[in-house]
Amino acid sequence: MYEGPIQDLIDELGRLPGIGPRSAQRIAFYILSADAEDVSRLSETLARVKRMARFCEVCFNVSAEERCRICADPRRDRTAICVVEESKDVGAVERTREFRGLYHVLGGAISPIDGIGPGDLRIRELCLRLADGTVSEVIIATDPNLEGEATATYLSRLLLDLGVQVSRLASGLPVGGDLEYADEVTLGRAFEGRRTIQPNRPVAAAEDPVAQPAAATGEG
Numbered sequence: 689m690y691e692g693p694i695q696d697l698i699d700e701l702g703r704l705p706g707i708g709p710r711s712a713q714r715i716a717f718y719i720l721s722a723d724a725e726d727v728s729r730l731s732e733t734l735a736r737v738k739r740m741a742r743f744c745e746v747c748f749n750v751s752a753e754e755r756c757r758i759c760a761d762p763r764r765d766r767t768a769i770c771v772v773e774e775s776k777d778v779g780a781v782e783r784t785r786e787f788r789g790l791y792h793v794l795g796g797a798i799s800p801i802d803g804i805g806p807g808d809l810r811i812r813e814l815c816l817r818l819a820d821g822t823v824s825e826v827i828i829a830t831d832p833n834l835e836g837e838a839t840a841t842y843l844s845r846l847l848l849d850l851g852v853q854v855s856r857l858a859s860g861l862p863v864g865g866d867l868e869y870a871d872e873v874t875l876g877r878a879f880e881g882r883r884t885i886q887p888n889r890p891v892a893a894a895e896d897p898v899a900q901p902a903a904a905t906g907e908g
């Protein structure tokens with residue numbers, strides 16, 4: 689629609705998640721009219737994130753160093769690991785202030801439609817972290833959608849076989865959504881009300897549909 693560089697910029701911006709054609713156009717014209725200094729700072733930041741950001745060698749969260757700030761913090765509880773799909777979910781759980789343990793970022797969720805199986809996720813790395821027996825509880829905090837549930841079911845069976853206590857966030861999170869979009873209070877309650885998964889039992893979101901509504905809301 690436009691010529692040359694401005695159209696190139698609109699096209700590039702339009703490829704970003706959550707940015708439609710109209711937003712891409714608005715951002716492109718904003719950049720065109722912005723101070724040269726602001727624009728070069730933005731472009732340097734973009735280049736730097738690709739050059740310098742890396743993943744923590746322990747938990748695979750995004751990190752500026754070999755180990756992320758959470759793994760490097762001696763005050764964190766090393767007996768509990770919260771398993772999430774993506775780095776952005778670490779931020780969501782941290783904002784609830786309900787969890788003082790460590791994390792493990794899987795790098796996605798099991799999704800046969802997209803050709804993503806357990807081997808494509810950092811599950812082997814998680815099992816290796818459990819090998820020395822320091823960790824006594826693994827909390828599975830995958831997204832409350834189909835892929836997240838499939839991943840949670842797979843993981844809980846695998847981890848129970850390793851003899852570790854496995855828990856799953858309580859219900860109450862908006863189903864079909866993304867963990868990062870849950871508000872802090874809801875996510876915090878889901879965390880507090882997490883339930884331990886018993887060996888040799890299927891993973892059920894609502895184990896007892898008639899009793900204990902207090903347990904479901906994580907009231908306390």
Ligand SMILES: [Zn+2]
Pocket residue numbers: 744745746747748749755756757758759760
């Ligand atoms: Zn880490």
